[in-house]
Amino acid sequence: MRIVYIATSTIPSRTANSIHVMKMCQAFAQNGHEVTLIVPDWKEGIESGVEDVYEFYGVERCFSIKYCGTQPGKLNRITYGLKAVKQAKKLSPHILYSRDVVTSYFATLQYMQVIFESHAPIKDSGIFSNWIFQRLISMPTLKKIIVITQALKKYYLDNYPIPPETILVAPDGADMVPEQTIPFQFPNQGRKLQVGYVGHLYKGRGIDIICQLADICSWADFHIIGGRDTDIHYLQNNTSHLSNLYIHGFKTPRDAERYRLGCDVLIAPYQLRVSVFGKGDTTTENWMSPMKIFEYMAVGKAIVASDLPVLREVLYDEYNALLCDPEDIDTWVIAMTRLLNNTELRFKLGENAKSEFYNKYTWYVRSRNIIIN
Numbered sequence: 100m101r102i103v104y105i106a107t108s109t110i111p112s113r114t115a116n117s118i119h120v121m122k123m124c125q126a127f128a129q130n131g132h133e134v135t136l137i138v139p140d141w142k143e144g145i146e147s148g149v150e151d152v153y154e155f156y157g158v159e160r161c162f163s164i165k166y167c168g169t170q171p172g173k174l175n176r177i178t179y180g181l182k183a184v185k186q187a188k189k190l191s192p193h194i195l196y197s198r199d200v201v202t203s204y205f206a207t208l209q210y211m212q213v214i215f216e217s218h219a220p221i222k223d224s225g226i227f228s229n230w231i232f233q234r235l236i237s238m239p240t241l242k243k244i245i246v247i248t249q250a251l252k253k254y255y256l257d258n259y260p261i262p263p264e265t266i267l268v269a270p271d272g273a274d275m276v277p278e279q280t281i282p283f284q285f286p287n288q289g290r291k292l293q294v295g296y297v298g299h300l301y302k303g304r305g306i307d308i309i310c311q312l313a314d315i316c317s318w319a320d321f322h323i324i325g326g327r328d329t330d331i332h333y334l335q336n337n338t339s340h341l342s343n344l345y346i347h348g349f350k351t352p353r354d355a356e357r358y359r360l361g362c363d364v365l366i367a368p369y370q371l372r373v374s375v376f377g378k379g380d381t382t383t384e385n386w387m388s389p390m391k392i393f394e395y396m397a398v399g400k401a402i403v404a405s406d407l408p409v410l411r412e413v414l415y416d417e418y419n420a421l422l423c424d425p426e427d428i429d430t431w432v433i434a435m436t437r438l439l440n441n442t443e444l445r446f447k448l449g450e451n452a453k454s455e456f457y458n459k460y461t462w463y464v465r466s467r468n469i470i471i472n
Contacts, residue, residue: 101133103192105183105202109144111155125158126466134162137183139169157353180205204231207238216245219386245269247388272462273393282360292319292439295362298391300326305368311428313344324358365395367404370425393460399453401445403434419452
């Protein structure tokens with residue numbers, strides 16, 4: 100099957116959406132499909148110095164990437180959608196896949212079979228997007244809507260006239276870790292509990308929780324991997340008094356895997372409001388399916404995460420994670436202390452998470468389920 104994925108992601112960049120797009124294209128190709136990714140060629144937010152885009156994202160060169168000339172900006176979103184769909188039509192795809200509602204609608208006007216993926220209520224993208232979406236769902240060539248959580252499916256069913264069978268819940272995913280991957284060796288490996296956070300440093304990701312834990316739990320080392328340069332520098336300047344807090348900066352998706360493997364515990368202290376980069380006041384705590392969680396599960400390490408309803412769709416307290424009150428630091432200290440003193444618990448949580456990941460949450464499984472269901 101020929102699949103054309105049209106994305107609005109900047110490739111290459113540090114954004115989670117660009118990682119998601121590249122991993123899904125690889126997974127579709129690994130499932131035996133002929134895949135072409137079309138992305139805009141704007142330079143805003145692009146990661147400089149990247150010679151090999153595939154290597155940067157740690158994906159196989161099993162799909163092609165085509166750039167579509169346009170400029171960033173809300174008005175140019177329409178121009179990009181029109182140009183990208185025109186470019187896609189020349190490839191005669193069996194499926195046009197996109198996370199952009201404008202592109203998806205334009206593709207249905209060209210009688211293409213469309214799968215639209217949504218990670219948040221469409222109203223969060225503005226009045227125009229909502230208007231377009233209401234037309235998209237009436238188009239006969241809209242084959243499927245993919246959402247990342249049961250909560251988001253319920254939102255769409257409650258607010259739009261969409262048949263339940265049209266919406267498929269497909270949580271985010273991660274890749275299986277290659278056996279030859281060498282864990283990163285931290286300075287106090289084996290002497291202190293090594294606790295890691297890998298991801299962005301946006302508001303609501305719980306970086307303050309990590310800093311408080313570092314201050315209280317002197318018997319553990321805390322490692323923060325990822326972030327934009329401005330956020331990294333701000334954090335470095337404000338945490339220099341914490342000798343057991345290590346800020347490693349941004350690492351490519353391939354290198355970040357080694358840091359996750361080197362940790363004893365991986366932490367995801369999401370707060371009650373979780374900001375989204377580039378989305379103003381929009382928050383995602385009610386709908387999110389963080390790639391971070393699945394990347395943590397893939398390495399088979401104990402996970403400590405916030406006890407949020409949407410995370411409980413994947414994480415089960417005392418089975419594949421320890422879940423803590425995002426507003427109560429004492430619960431996090433207790434969880435860390437338990438994991439310090441109980442290696443059996445660490446092993447059980449990690450193995451259960453890894454087993455569930457292999458069976459349900461790889462990119463390969465996700466892409467297969469999307470096509471066959």
